[in-house]
Amino acid sequence: MSKLNRRTVAAVTASAILIIIIAVYVGGALLPNSALEADFSQKGQPPSFAHIFGTDFLGRDMFVRTVKGLSISLVVGAAASVIASIIALVVGVTAAMGRGWVDHAVNWFIDVFMSVPHTVLIILISIALSRGVIGLLIGVAATHWVTLARIIRGEVLQIRSQSYIAASRRFGKSPLFIARNHILPHMIPQFFVGLILLFPHAIMHESGLTFLGFGMPPEQPAVGIILSEAMKYISTGAIWLAFFPGLSLVILVLLIDKLGNTLRFLFDPKEAQL
Secondary structure, eight states, rough: HHHHHHHHHHOOOOHHHHHHHHHHHHHHOOOOGGGSSSSGGGTTTOOSSSSSSSSSSOOOOOOOHHHHHHHHHHHHHHHHHHHHHHHHHHHHHHHHHHHHHHHHHHHHHHHHHHHHHHHHHHHHHHHHHHHTHHHHHHHHHHHHHHHHHHHHHHHHHHTSSHHHHHHHHHHOOHHHHHHHIIIIHHHHHHHHHHHHHHHHHHHHHHHHHHHSSSSOTTOOOOOOHHHHHHHTTTTTTTTTHHHHHHHHHHHHHHHHHHHHHHHHHOOOOHHOOO
16 A cells, blocks of 8 residues: 555544544533433343443433543543643753753653652642542643653754754854744644643543542542442443443543554654655
């Protein structure tokens, strides 16, 4: 298959995945609260044509709850990924463009963050901020920027060695001018690809921490809460309460990861040479 055909297929794949993700978010956002109300006449129903994911032991439709939960996960994951990516961009460019001691200080700071497991650090931040959505969001954002920051730093160091950067310095341009006009434009594709690749990690940490009780409040139909509630009933044979929401979360995460890898293929300058 030619490069043109492979890139066309990649573009179509990315568009299809993006449409699915948007549909999940919009579907969950438009669901009224009345759709999440209990209906004891339908409690404990297995999957059927009327309720394709079954119902829980309050009679709530599990498909509706799952879509709503995935929509919430997308919002939290997107917000955390954007914040983390912006931090990574600023830190990475600052480290590569600054003096030697600045680079060493930033690398030391990154090593400190990477030495602590993500889950433990997110829990500590969440507890310090009285748990809840804000604590979860800040915790996820504060722990997911380090890898991308190192990648951006390496890219900036490579760009700094180019001849047009040296020429710009000889013309008396300031480091701020060089960073704004020569460095940042090259970082935009890397920034967006890194943001999307951080997305699935943020969603999984959000769901995991919510499952453990450090994230969303219990009244929210988040996937982590749905799975936590389902643990009480799996022993009764109601495996659909955990299977379908868990499978939906995994599929969503894999789709976002596929979207990130596809965009990285499309933005790769080597692949752009037709």
